Amino acid sequence: MNNQNLLNRSLKSVWHPCTQMKQHETYPLIPIQRGDGVWLYDADGKRYLDSVSSWWVNLFGHNNPRIKDAIKLQLDTLEHVMLAGFTHEPVVELSEKLAMLTGLGHTFYGSDGASATEIALKMSFHYWRNIGKANKTKFISLQNSYHGETLGALSVTDVAIFKDTYAPLLMQSAQMPSPDFRLAEAGEDAETFALRCAQALENYVAAYHTDLAAFIIEPLVQCAAGMGMYHPAYLCRVREICNEYEVHLIADEIAVGFGRTGTMFACEQAANSVSNIADFICLSKGITGGYLPLSAVLTTDKVYQAFYDNSTVRGFLHSHSYTGNPLACSAALATLAIFETDNILQNNQEKSKLIQAKMQVLTDLPIKHLRTPGLQNSGMIFAFDVETQNAQFAKQCYQAALEQELLLRPIANTVYWMPPYTINEDEIDFMVNATLEAVKCSL
Numbered sequence: 001m002n003n004q005n006l007l008n009r010s011l012k013s014v015w016h017p018c019t020q021m022k023q024h025e026t027y028p029l030i031p032i033q034r035g036d037g038v039w040l041y042d043a044d045g046k047r048y049l050d051s052v053s054s055w056w057v058n059l060f061g062h063n064n065p066r067i068k069d070a071i072k073l074q075l076d077t078l079e080h081v082m083l084a085g086f087t088h089e090p091v092v093e094l095s096e097k098l099a100m101l102t103g104l105g106h107t108f109y110g111s112d113g114a115s116a117t118e119i120a121l122k123m124s125f126h127y128w129r130n131i132g133k134a135n136k137t138k139f140i141s142l143q144n145s146y147h148g149e150t151l152g153a154l155s156v157t158d159v160a161i162f163k164d165t166y167a168p169l170l171m172q173s174a175q176m177p178s179p180d181f182r183l184a185e186a187g188e189d190a191e192t193f194a195l196r197c198a199q200a201l202e203n204y205v206a207a208y209h210t211d212l213a214a215f216i217i218e219p220l221v222q223c224a225a226g227m228g229m230y231h232p233a234y235l236c237r238v239r240e241i242c243n244e245y246e247v248h249l250i251a252d253e254i255a256v257g258f259g260r261t262g263t264m265f266a267c268e269q270a271a272n273s274v275s276n277i278a279d280f281i282c283l284s285k286g287i288t289g290g291y292l293p294l295s296a297v298l299t300t301d302k303v304y305q306a307f308y309d310n311s312t313v314r315g316f317l318h319s320h321s322y323t324g325n326p327l328a329c330s331a332a333l334a335t336l337a338i339f340e341t342d343n344i345l346q347n348n349q350e351k352s353k354l355i356q357a358k359m360q361v362l363t364d365l366p367i368k369h370l371r372t373p374g375l376q377n378s379g380m381i382f383a384f385d386v387e388t389q390n391a392q393f394a395k396q397c398y399q400a401a402l403e404q405e406l407l408l409r410p411i412a413n414t415v416y417w418m419p420p421y422t423i424n425e426d427e428i429d430f431m432v433n434a435t436l437e438a439v440k441c442s443l
């Protein structure tokens with residue numbers, strides 16, 4: 001099928017996500033036929049470097065032979081079976097691996113990030129009810145947070161453009177000051193600012209803890225807020241506060257999990273194990289290397305035991321049809337195997353430094369807050385904020401980048417890269433130069 005034909009049919013029949021469809025009268029859809037490594041190709045052979053890993057899901061490139069083979073092998077054995085009353089090897093193996101990596105021993109599965117958020121919120125609420133603290137029903141989150149867009153997840157999300165329209169449908173939740181370092185006072189260092197924000201949190205929690213079930217946060221990077229990064233000291237202090245006042249801490253690592261901040265999970269930069277920071281961790285996006293929809297919520301023995309009972313309704317009666325899908329689990333296992341055999345975290349340290357060095361050419365532009373996450377600044381997220389009065393900057397820069405064969409998707413004035421970890425030096429140069437051109441002509 002040629003490009004034009006595909007575009008016309010898509011606009012007639014497909015309602016695209018996060019899009020005012022009428023804008024496609026001005027901004028054309030991009031028809032993609034195949035992917036390979038960091039590249040996406042259309043039917044005419046035109047290519048785009050996928051610098052945002054297709055909405056932060058891809059880790060090891062498109063058309064990755066190892067993940068593909070794992071799915072094919074699984075496809076010949078068992079494509080799916082319901083997980084209520086049944087089990088299978090891929091889901092058991094994945095749960096064991098995730099438990100080893102996080103120290104959280106019980107994994108509940110969903111199909112996408114938003115459903116993981118819903119699961120964590122419901123589990124926390126239900127835990128307090130099961131142990132006789134039924135007053136603890138409220139959730140808090142950070143200013144500018146993003147946890148997904150189903151109604152429960154949207155209730156703890158703080159992005160006005162996604163949330164305001166639906167306000168009458170949502171639960172009340174309070175937002176705590178964000179430790180995003182861009183919001184610090186002039187001269188204040190990241191750690192001091194983080195601890196000042198934690199103090200504000202403590203003041204709130206001290207006053208309202210009897211009603212609070214959980215605090216949900218995106219550890220180290222508030223991605224949808226425009227890659228707002230903060231010091232890990234915040235996580236340590238939050239854990240202490242949550243312990244003192246008996247409030248759950250839900251770590252939403254849907255975007256930052258699987259190496260994006262330099263460690264396997266962002267929480268590890270605040271403690272030697274995720275389980276020393278979080279009561280729940282939400283995972284999705286990179287979990288299958290960007291191949292199939294899957295999400296997981298991991299929690300502690302303590303939470304699990306509070307549901308384990310003769311009474312049915314004390315159990316967690318939540319389900320999705322595709323819970324623990326074997327194909328998705330096999331893609332996740334192949335993804336984790338690549339981390340191990342190819343020393344990904346270690347190699348990413350060097351790759352991150354290389355990208356940061358090359359990124360310096362962008363400082364000729366009117367930009368600020370050039371940043372990479374993590375204590376060692378060696379994560380695989382790269383961002384800067386462009387100083388421009390152009391209200392259309394994000395759209396224009398996106399279009400200009402496409403003309404440079406680059407998929408770049410600025411968030412307001414924040415330009416960022418979250419590339420597949422397989423990006424090589426030539427591709428990094430290509431990404432840097434195309435970004436430079438795209439930003440220049442959008443100021």
Ligand SMILES: *Cc1c(COP(=O)(O)O)cnc(C)c1O
Pocket residue numbers: 112113114115117146147148149218223224252253254255256284285
């Ligand atoms: C993407 C994202 C979600 C939602 O995941 P979906 O799969 O899009 O529903 C939740 N939290 C964070 C931090 C995310 O980045």
